[in-house]
Amino acid sequence: MPGDIGYRVLPHTADTRIEAWAPARAACLEAAVRALVSTFADVTAAEATDSIEESFAESTDEDLLVAVLEQVIYLVEVVGVVPVTVDFVDEKAGRLAGSFAVAPLEAVEICGPAPKAIALSDLVFEDRDNKWRCLVTIDV
Amino acid sequence: MAHVAQLELVQETPFRWRIEQHGEMRVPGRVFASSALLPDIATDEALRQVANVATLPGIVEASYAMPDVHWGYGFPIGGVAATDVAAGGVLSPGGVGFDISCGVRLLVSQLSDRDIAPHLSALMDSLSRSIPRGMGKGAVWSLGSADELADVMRNGAAYAVAHGFGSDADLARCEDGGTMAGAEPDAVSERARSRGLLQLGSLGSGNHFLEVQAVDTIYDPAVAKRLGLFSGQICVMIHCGSRGLGHQICSDQVKAMGSAMVRYGISVPDRQLACVPVESVEGRSYLGAMAAAANYAQANRQVLAAAARKAFFDSIGTHEIDLLYDLSHNLAKIETHDIDGTPHQLCVHRKGATRALPPGHTDLPADLREVGQPVLVPGSMGTASYVLAGLQPGGAFFSACHGAGRALSRHQAKRKIRGADLRAQLENAGITVRASSVQGLAEEAPFAYKDVDEVVATCELAGLARRIARLRPVGVVKG
Numbered sequence: 001m002p003g004d005i006g007y008r009v010l011p012h013t014a015d016t017r018i019e020a021w022a023p024a025r026a027a028c029l030e031a032a033v034r035a036l037v038s039t040f041a042d043v044t045a046a047e048a049t050d051s052i053e054e055s056f057a058e059s060t061d062e063d064l065l066v067a068v069l070e071q072v073i074y075l076v077e078v079v080g081v082v083p084v085t086v087d088f089v090d091e092k093a094g095r096l097a098g099s100f101a102v103a104p105l106e107a108v109e110i111c112g113p114a115p116k117a118i119a120l121s122d123l124v125f126e127d128r129d130n131k132w133r134c135l136v137t138i139d140v
Numbered sequence: 141m142a143h144v145a146q147l148e149l150v151q152e153t154p155f156r157w158r159i160e161q162h163g164e165m166r167v168p169g170r171v172f173a174s175s176a177l178l179p180d181i182a183t184d185e186a187l188r189q190v191a192n193v194a195t196l197p198g199i200v201e202a203s204y205a206m207p208d209v210h211w212g213y214g215f216p217i218g219g220v221a222a223t224d225v226a227a228g229g230v231l232s233p234g235g236v237g238f239d240i241s242c243g244v245r246l247l248v249s250q251l252s253d254r255d256i257a258p259h260l261s262a263l264m265d266s267l268s269r270s271i272p273r274g275m276g277k278g279a280v281w282s283l284g285s286a287d288e289l290a291d292v293m294r295n296g297a298a299y300a301v302a303h304g305f306g307s308d309a310d311l312a313r314c315e316d317g318g319t320m321a322g323a324e325p326d327a328v329s330e331r332a333r334s335r336g337l338l339q340l341g342s343l344g345s346g347n348h349f350l351e352v353q354a355v356d357t358i359y360d361p362a363v364a365k366r367l368g369l370f371s372g373q374i375c376v377m378i379h380c381g382s383r384g385l386g387h388q389i390c391s392d393q394v395k396a397m398g399s400a401m402v403r404y405g406i407s408v409p410d411r412q413l414a415c416v417p418v419e420s421v422e423g424r425s426y427l428g429a430m431a432a433a434a435n436y437a438q439a440n441r442q443v444l445a446a447a448a449r450k451a452f453f454d455s456i457g458t459h460e461i462d463l464l465y466d467l468s469h470n471l472a473k474i475e476t477h478d479i480d481g482t483p484h485q486l487c488v489h490r491k492g493a494t495r496a497l498p499p500g501h502t503d504l505p506a507d508l509r510e511v512g513q514p515v516l517v518p519g520s521m522g523t524a525s526y527v528l529a530g531l532q533p534g535g536a537f538f539s540a541c542h543g544a545g546r547a548l549s550r551h552q553a554k555r556k557i558r559g560a561d562l563r564a565q566l567e568n569a570g571i572t573v574r575a576s577s578v579q580g581l582a583e584e585a586p587f588a589y590k591d592v593d594e595v596v597a598t599c600e601l602a603g604l605a606r607r608i609a610r611l612r613p614v615g616v617v618k619g
Contacts, residue, residue, distance in 0.1 A: 011549035015213075040275070061597075065339065070391065072337070114274075117390065120411035121213030
């Protein structure tokens with residue numbers, strides 16, 4: 001895992017698997033969102049035109065990870081936007097405040113199949129000595 | 141005998157292998173595979189998943205794997221499992237898959253490949269304009285309201301036909317007559333509805349496609365004739381499912397069952413295998429939501445077929461395009477099967493597997509009862525597809541394969557070829573391509589899939605279904 005914060009896309013026979021890591025939970029979730037977006041869109045040249053705020057209150061870290069990534073799918077499918085940058089802040093009692101800076105879908109270059117769901121199989125979101133790491137399979 | 145990780149595979153017949161029952165498994169695993177297919181099957185996680193499914197409460201006979209089995213989540217893709225309803229057998233959304241009622245429909249024209257050759261480019265352009273696909277590209281039918289969406293979820297393809305998308309003759313050739321009974325739109329979440337509202341009549345992306353195909357081999361002339369198939373005939377195959385609505389229902393229900401399982405004393409080796417007894421509040425809720433998604437999927441394929449028919453008329457001037465059959469390959473159904481000589485009500489999960497009813501089965505429409513249920517097997521882009529038919533005694537509760545099955549990851553496929561090069565290769569092979577994403581094209585390269593000819597031949601040799609006709613691609617519309 002090169003660098004303190006990062007992500008990569010891993011092989012999976014039918015779908016897509018991503019890995020993300022960071023020193024803190026919120027930063028790891030941000031990296032996971034970037035990883036998910038990278039599987040279907042190139043946002044390097046895209047400019048955000050709006051910001052969408054969302055708060056998450058799941059009972060476990062794994063469920064929080066799933067909820068955050070499912071929100072990306074919802075934004076793409078229903079709102080028609082792609083997150084260009086994200087900013088997450090940990091709040092009390094495990095809650096998370098999220099800000100998604102988004103660009104219209106038609107303004108980004110599509111480079112892969114649309115993500116449609118987050119699988120719970122082989123889902124990992126763990127903290128080992130302040131090194132957060134997640135592994136997620138995405139149905140496409 | 142072959143060993144895969146800690147799994148022991150025992151060859152039962154030339155085309156069937158057994159995973160010995162061990163640990164928490166309640167039944168053995170049974171894998172239908174040729175010696176040529178087994179190495180691919182054994183290299184990913186599919187066999188471990190076959191063994192995991194064998195731990196489900198109430199499972200009977202075996203946890204089955206079709207010849208195109210590959211790594212899924214919870215269940216493998218290409219898995220079949222039946223649970224005994226009266227014995228507390230469970231229902232698992234993971235045994236249906238995210239894309240509830242993903243399936244295939246085959247339309248047949250009265251035109252030959254020679255007839256359309258001069259018009260092919262115009263036809264493909266017309267189809268490309270008519271078939272929404274890819275991300276955020278809209279849909280054929282803009283539903284006006286949540287009530288209209290609920291009507292689609294209740295009535296499926298029949299609702300589409302009532303609104304001008306096709307005819308009653310189409311419904312006679314749909315599994316369940318185009319409407320799966322027991323749909324409960326109220327069991328579908330608001331988020332799922334919001335995803336479904338915008339996508340009725342769209343292909344999506346990934347491995348979904350619309351293909352113009354030509355019949356290139358007929359294996360059983362008598363049955364082919366009964367099905368209206370002839371050599372060189374132009375057909376249209378549509379492969380897609382319940383879009384975001386079905387995916388959201390699966391996500392919602394897996395989470396709900398994951399919380400409820402403990403009340404029923406159930407634990408599973410994989411969260412995606414979350415399950416509850418069929419005869420429970422949560423089980424009935426899932427069946428109602430699943431049927432709603434299945435109806436949405438059937439309506440989706442019905443609407444796309446109407447758009448394809450219009451494209452044929454606009455470019456070639458023909459209206460004569462009949463539906464041969466429409467089926468789902470991701471579904472759970474309550475069916476009656478004999479277990480040890482006694483009829484039992486079973487919940488049969490087919491995930492990436494196709495129901496394959498034999499000749500004479502009472503669930504078949506009268507005009508198909510003599511020939512058996514058509515089993516539509518889409519190949520990968522650029523390779524053949526097949527029409528099979530169910531047979532007696534069949535296997536795995538009358539089930540057969542659903543496609544070629546992936547062998548390489550999307551990642552690996554993209555490393556091997558660029559989308560533009562693949563498009564050129566396909567065009568050189570006489571296959572016209574209309575793709576919404578050239579990069580996405582590479583992920584679906586033919587070499588990323590198993591050999592569909594081998595998969596289908598194995599199905600036949602294993603006694604699951606028999607070959608009727610082979611179709612070769614002429615034009616591909618992909619998301």
